[in-house]
Amino acid sequence: MTSTTTQSLVDGITSWMQCESPTSSPEGLARMVAVIQSYALEAGLQATETSFGPNVGPLLHISNRADGDERPGLLILGHSDTVHPIGTLQDNPCRIEGDRLYGPGGYDMKAGIYLALTALRDLAGTATTALPVDFVIVPDEETGSHASRPHIEAFAACARYTLVCEPARANGGKCVTARKGTGMLRLSVKGRAAHAGVQHEKGRSAIREMAHQILALEAMTDYARGVTVSVGTIEGGTATNTVPALCRCVVDFRLPDLRAADELVDKMQALKPLGPDMELDIDVEVNRPPMIKSDAVVALLARAQDSARHAGFTLEDAPMTGGGSDANFTSALGVPTLDGLGADGDGAHTLQEHILVSTLEARLNFWRHLLTHLG
Secondary structure, X not given: OOOHHHHHHHHHHHHHHOOOOEOOOHHHHHHXXXXXXXXXXXXXXXXXXXXXXXXXXXXXXXXXXXXXXXXXXXXEEEEOOEOOOOOHHHHXXXXXXXXXXXXXXXXXXXXXXXHHHHHHHHHHHHOXXXXXXXXXXXXXXXXXXXXXXXXXXXXHOOEEEEEEOOOOEOOOOEEEOOEOEEEEEEEEEEOEXXXXXXXXXXXXXXXXXXXXXXXXXXXXXXXXXXXXXXXXXXXXXXXXXXXXXXXXXXXXXXXXXXXXXXXXXXXXXXXXXXXXXXXXXXXXXXXXXXXXXXXXXXXXXXXXXXXXXXXXXXXXXXXXXXXXXOHHHHHHOOOOEEEOOOXXXXXXXXXXXXXXXHHHHHHHHHHHHHHHHOO
16 A cells, blocks of 8 residues: 555655656756746745756756855755657556556656655745755756856855765665766868769778777776776768768766776877878767765765665665766765666666655655754
């Protein structure tokens, strides 16, 4: 039998999933933020939007700070955007099958935001949090948080701890204490066009040169060290009967630490053309620094594990993950950060995305205990 609390959580999370909010839809994100803002204001919390203009959804800052309370507090991070385009509800409608609540964006990460905000709402009426809370919900995490990053870092500068509502790791609901850094390389190769049949020898194929560069890039992967390099997209050429003068590719790379990041960036910037009369244009950046498991993070994890025990479950620590999140930014600033504290489930970024209904009440109680004891 489903408890009243669990049913209330299911209903609330379902209503949020039904408000589709992909990163690419500023309008959908504005609707989603309005729903979250209303939920916060109903409990007497402060809830302020920040606009990023017409092409990006708004950022939402929720707080329970009293006037004049400028103590370093608790930063909670979430994101209102999902990877699912408008209309996904037609293929993945909100529904319960057994213990699974399906719906786009529920696991990643509307359920996590809903749980943390519900706990904060509950405490606004009956108790106080140990630290003042700044709950920041960004609209562009799924595409790198480019607009939001300065705001995240500004809030982190005033934070004692950061807790992130990204979903718990599948198969056990583990949290995350370490993430690889992420980077991107945009490589353009410029050659020389020529008629492929009449003057082939005068051409300089950018696609052929790019093939050599791709092999060199992929060879930079070092599994033993935790470094991966993946050429994700490639485009080039103009016509089948023309030696291609231009080719471009975009490369994803992941790194376990800053030393590996510096070394890989140096290797990428040192790439040289193999063929004659070829030019390379190299644009490389590390867009999310690694999230490092420091001693302070270990101590924070122990306190979160104590809150989990009070809530009736065991919170385990997941191995370092290759996926990045906004936790990377706060960790790089030296703020002890725990990630993966959202809903338990599986299937992020797929039509099989779901959360486990039976875990919702315990996860809510976990957040309540953590907010009242983490000081």
